[in-house]
Amino acid sequence: MTTDTLNDHDSHEGEHHDDHKMTGIKRWLYTTNHKDIGTLYLWFSFIMLLTGGALAMVIRAELFQPGLQIVEPDFFNQLTTVHGLIMVFGAIMPGFVGFANWMIPMMIGAPDMALPRMNNWSFWILPFAFGILLSSFFMESGAPNFGWTFYAPLSTTYSNGSTAFFVFAVHIMGISSIMGAINIVVTIMNMRAPGMTYMKMPLFVWTFFITGYLLIAVMPILAGVVTMVLTDTYFGTSFFNAAGGGDPVMFQHIFWFFGHPEVYIMILPAFGIVSTTIPAFSRKKLFGYSSMVYATASIAFLSFIVWAHHMFTTGMPLFGELFFMYCTMLIAVPTGVKVFNWVATMWRGSLTFETPMLFSIAFVILFTIGGFSGLMLALTPVDFQYHDTYFVVAHFHYVLVTGSLFSMYAGAYYWMPKWTGHMYNKTLASWHFWCSLISVNLLFFPMHFLGLAGMPRRIPDYALQFADFNKWVSIGGFAFGLSQLIFLAVVIKCIRGGEKAPAKPWDGAEGLEWTVASPAPYHTFSTPPKID
Amino acid sequence: MDKSPKQELNHEELQTVTSSSKSTHGQVVKKLLLIVFGMFGFGFALVPLYDVFCDITGLNGKTNGTAVSYTADGVDTSRTVTVQFITRMAKGIPWQFEPVINEVDVHPGEVKFVNFYAKNESMRDIVGQAVPSVSPGMAAGYFQKIECFCFTQQPLKANEDVEMGLQFYVDVDLPPEITTLTLSYTLYDITGSVDSSS
Numbered sequence: 098m099t100t101d102t103l104n105d106h107d108s109h110e111g112e113h114h115d116d117h118k119m120t121g122i123k124r125w126l127y128t129t130n131h132k133d134i135g136t137l138y139l140w141f142s143f144i145m146l147l148t149g150g151a152l153a154m155v156i157r158a159e160l161f162q163p164g165l166q167i168v169e170p171d172f173f174n175q176l177t178t179v180h181g182l183i184m185v186f187g188a189i190m191p192g193f194v195g196f197a198n199w200m201i202p203m204m205i206g207a208p209d210m211a212l213p214r215m216n217n218w219s220f221w222i223l224p225f226a227f228g229i230l231l232s233s234f235f236m237e238s239g240a241p242n243f244g245w246t247f248y249a250p251l252s253t254t255y256s257n258g259s260t261a262f263f264v265f266a267v268h269i270m271g272i273s274s275i276m277g278a279i280n281i282v283v284t285i286m287n288m289r290a291p292g293m294t295y296m297k298m299p300l301f302v303w304t305f306f307i308t309g310y311l312l313i314a315v316m317p318i319l320a321g322v323v324t325m326v327l328t329d330t331y332f333g334t335s336f337f338n339a340a341g342g343g344d345p346v347m348f349q350h351i352f353w354f355f356g357h358p359e360v361y362i363m364i365l366p367a368f369g370i371v372s373t374t375i376p377a378f379s380r381k382k383l384f385g386y387s388s389m390v391y392a393t394a395s396i397a398f399l400s401f402i403v404w405a406h407h408m409f410t411t412g413m414p415l416f417g418e419l420f421f422m423y424c425t426m427l428i429a430v431p432t433g434v435k436v437f438n439w440v441a442t443m444w445r446g447s448l449t450f451e452t453p454m455l456f457s458i459a460f461v462i463l464f465t466i467g468g469f470s471g472l473m474l475a476l477t478p479v480d481f482q483y484h485d486t487y488f489v490v491a492h493f494h495y496v497l498v499t500g501s502l503f504s505m506y507a508g509a510y511y512w513m514p515k516w517t518g519h520m521y522n523k524t525l526a527s528w529h530f531w532c533s534l535i536s537v538n539l540l541f542f543p544m545h546f547l548g549l550a551g552m553p554r555r556i557p558d559y560a561l562q563f564a565d566f567n568k569w570v571s572i573g574g575f576a577f578g579l580s581q582l583i584f585l586a587v588v589i590k591c592i593r594g595g596e597k598a599p600a601k602p603w604d605g606a607e608g609l610e611w612t613v614a615s616p617a618p619y620h621t622f623s624t625p626p627k628i629d
Numbered sequence: 630m631d632k633s634p635k636q637e638l639n640h641e642e643l644q645t646v647t648s649s650s651k652s653t654h655g656q657v658v659k660k661l662l663l664i665v666f667g668m669f670g671f672g673f674a675l676v677p678l679y680d681v682f683c684d685i686t687g688l689n690g691k692t693n694g695t696a697v698s699y700t701a702d703g704v705d706t707s708r709t710v711t712v713q714f715i716t717r718m719a720k721g722i723p724w725q726f727e728p729v730i731n732e733v734d735v736h737p738g739e740v741k742f743v744n745f746y747a748k749n750e751s752m753r754d755i756v757g758q759a760v761p762s763v764s765p766g767m768a769a770g771y772f773q774k775i776e777c778f779c780f781t782q783q784p785l786k787a788n789e790d791v792e793m794g795l796q797f798y799v800d801v802d803l804p805p806e807i808t809t810l811t812l813s814y815t816l817y818d819i820t821g822s823v824d825s826s827s
Contacts, residue, residue: 211654275665283657317665321672333822336676339760340719340817344691347679351672414688416765 106150126221129213131198132617136516137220138195139509140217143585145187145227146502150578152180157574160567163559171257173557174242179230181245182263186270187227189501194277195367196508197305199516201281203610203617204299206290206626211283219276227270235260243337244555246356249348253329264327271316271323278312280303290609292628296390299608300383303390304369307397311358311365314401317366318355322348346411353404355539361400364496365393367464367504369436371457373608374507375439378454379446380605385438392431392438399428409480415432425475427560429468436465451603452526456507459534460500470545485555488548494541506533511606513591518616521591525583532580539573663820690766692812697773704738705801712799714743714809716759717798722818724785726759730790737801740775745814747783748790757783759814768807773802782819 128134156176159167168176198216201551202209205535210216233240236409239257243251252260273548285306298306325336326348335341337348342573368389376383385388405413405421413421470492474480483489506529513521543566548554552563559567601611613621681689712735714728729744749755759779763769774780778793787792799810 113815212658218686279658279665282661283654286657312666313661314668317667317669318672321669325673325676339815340758340819341822342760344679344683347676350679351675354675412690412764412766414686417688550771 098184114136127217129209129217129502130619131202131210131213131216132516132619134210134216134220135195135199137199138191138198140186141220142190142192142195145191146582147216147585148231149180149183150581152176152183153574154578156180157353157571157594159557160559161571162568163561163564165558168557169392170557171239171242174244174555175234175240177555178244178247181233182230182241182267183227184244184497186267186274187223187357189363189497189505190270191223191276192505193305193308193363193501194274194281195368196370196505197277199266199279200512200610201284201302201305202288203613203621204302204608205285205288205293206609206622206628207284207288208620208623210280211288212280215276219273219280222269224272225272226266229246229262229269230266233259236262242506246352247323248352249326249329249345252326253337256330260326260330261350264323267489268320268324271320273314278309278316282313284298284307285309290622290625290628296387296627299369300372300386300389300393301366301369304365304372304393307393308365311362311397313361313628315355315358318351319359322351322355325351339351346408349408349411350405353407354401357404358397358406359401360496361396363501364464365396367460367501368393370504370508371439371460372435374453374457374511375442375461377603377606378451378457379443381446383438383443384441384444384536385434388434389438392434395431396428399424399431406475406480409477410484422475422477423573426472429513432468436461447605451510451522452523453507453511455527455530455534456510458502459506459530460503463495463499463503463538467492467500470495483548485553486548487544487552487554490554491541491544491548494544498541499537503533506530509584509588511603512610513588513609514602515615515617516600518596519591519595520598520602521587522595524588525590529580529583529587532583533577536573536580537574538579540570541573543570543573649753661742664680684770686767688766690762690764690769691773692761692769696776699740699775699798702738703801704736706736708737709734710737710799710803710807711740711785711809712741712797713809714745715811715815716745716814716816719815719817722755722816724749724755724757724816725790726757726814726816735799737799737803740796740798742796743793744792744793744797745778746790747785747816749785749787752787754784754786754820755818756820757785758817758819760817761781762813762815764811764813765807768803768810770811771803771807772810773798773800779814 120553125133153176155168156173159165169612201207204601207286219446230240236259241247241263242257242260243255248265252263273284285298285302318501325334328334329336329338330582337343337345339345372389372450403421403425405417406425409418410419443458470488474483474489474492487517491560501528510521510526513519547563547570550563552559598615600614602615609622609626610617612626641742663675682688711732713732714730716726716728718724718726725746725748727746729746733741733743734743745759747757749757761777761779763772774795774797776794778795783791783793
């Protein structure tokens with residue numbers, strides 16, 4: 098990860114070669130090593146988290162009190178749009194790909210990813226994609242202002258001129274994700290150590306396997322729909338233009354046909370991470386391993402037939418609304434299986450509460466809150482009240498922040514000793530957890546009530562009666578933003594030094610990654626391990 | 630870029646380790662790429678699929694885009710359906726556009742003729758395009774237009790006005806629970822796209 102691993106020539110059993118690492122920037126530009134690329138992905142996603150978070154700070158500052166204080170409404174729209182795009186495509190998705198790169202080869206006993214050079218490419222095009230997206234802030238037209246969902250005709254007829262930059266940025270992100278996903282799937286299919294059958298793979302690997310397939314299936318749909326937006330805007334086609342015989346509602350159908358599986362792309366790997374950490378700190382095997390695998394697969398399948406629950410208010414026929422309502426509620430069944438399995442894993446375990454476990458337990462509770470508000474939103478009749486209010490904002494932030502992001506923190510603390518060779522500073526880590534936990538709930542929980550009371554999302558101003566709650570939400574927002582800097586401090590301290598970590602710092606941990614030294618040697622499993 | 634031989638060596642080592650499965654990497658990648666390109670195509674195939682689906686279900690209230698000849702067998706005088714007409718202007722078209730009468734009662738199968746008035750209130754020539762939509766959407770498939778100004782573009786010179794006709798009938802098969810139909814026209818300014826295509 099840094100100088101420590103750089104100088105680390107301790108290769109593992111039976112291998113007698115140098116690490117062949119280049120030095121300086123070239124090492125990172127030309128690297129085909131899965132650990133290096135994983136590190137790049139993780140750092141990139143954390144930088145994006147802070148970037149998207151900075152935009153959110155401006156949003157919350159504007160919403161601190163009613164009226165327009167800091168930004169113009171149009172710029173506010175640009176902030177919400179780019180915040181969403183960066184967090185979804187820049188922070189959460191690359192973050193999980195980083196975990197996949199680091200851990201999957203080590204967990205299945207492979208020496209590296211199957212396609213190391215493509216791996217390098219799929220990372221290194223990402224900074225360009227976000228460079229293009231962010232550069233539009235400095236242009237005359239401004240950044241995209243049509244929401245991360247870029248509904249036509251907002252992104253076509255009424256675009257502020259940023260559509261082309263937006264489309265090309267999304268194309269590059271899409272290509273990167275597809276290449277990353279192909280690499281993950283090929284690695285898992287072809288590179289498992291002898292004896293590692295599919296049903297012996299760690300659940301972490303299973304969730305990435307299924308997520309890889311989801312990405313391969315739906316990212317091309319996103320590429321298609323942004324292409325249609327591009328040609329509608331600049332080349333006179335009428336896919337979504339009613340004047341030319343198109344249909345703007347069709348945009349929403351195609352977009353959400355991508356968009357709903359995308360939701361599970363961002364949460365299935367989180368399930369994988371907590372299914373690794375909870376057994377480790379409960380000192381028990383994961384309860385119901387095979388039911389977890391099947392639940393993951395069913396969620397992935399169901400995600401393809403629920404997309405129109407984002408569109409209940411577009412005037413669908415009653416039959417359509419009922420179909421999508423029941424299919425959506427059906428997802429609660431496999432998700433419930435997972436939650437109960439995590440709880441059953443902890444049941445009568447010898448629990449200890451190290452930071453990864455704290456984040457995992459917070460994940461289980463808070464993600465379940467997000468799941469319940471999702472169930473409420475799935476009910477067609479009440480969705481007419483909740484649609485486009487802060488209730489929706491509260492819902493998806495509970496599943497994405499206290500869900501996906503918290504799981505990544507759990508994973509990061511869990512594997513940080515393996516990555517850096519040092520234990521993280523436990524006091525600072527506890528501060529990070531407790532500050533995050535309290536502030537994130539102050540930030541997002543009142544949003545439920547604001548939404549139920551009728552405050553619309555994506556609006557820079559609000560009615561006076563929402564002022565008190567918004568003040569608290571903003572304070573929670575600033576506190577949560579600052580708390581993430583504690584994590585940055587923990588990581589930097591941990592890379593620089595600290596208590597030396599043994600090969601297996603957690604006594605309850607299982608898996609091949611703990612059989613190699615800490616920090617993990619540059620090359621691992623050049624000879625495949627034996628699995629019985 | 631100068632690749633050090635060491636880096637190459639490193640790579641070959643990796644490949645020997647994986648050589649047992651190396652031959653199949655390409656095959657798996659090929660299959661996955663097929664899915665990728667297939668799904669990219671599927672995204673575009675959704676466009677005609679959506680049209681067909683809406684045609685069958687009347688999902689988006691789109692009416693038949695071409696003229697039909699009158700084919701109903703007889704008039705069902707036992708039922709009366711109210712057909713309402715509403716118009717709206719898309720953003721930025723400086724026209725006056727409204728139905729001459731706001732609603733009309735018809736028996737299913739009966740042919741009616743109504744007029745719409747349009748006036749270009751600006752100082753430039755504009756080509757308009759009216760796009761019809763029927764609500765409830767389920768009824769769209771039963772609303773038949775024998776003649777409609779919406780089948781063609783409507784070029785109006787500066788300050789010109791015109792009365793435009795619509796001849797229609799409602800199918801006798803219209804589901805009995807539907808007693809009121811609303812026909813909505815949205816008028817778009819398509820001058821730009823007409824100019825560029827000619």
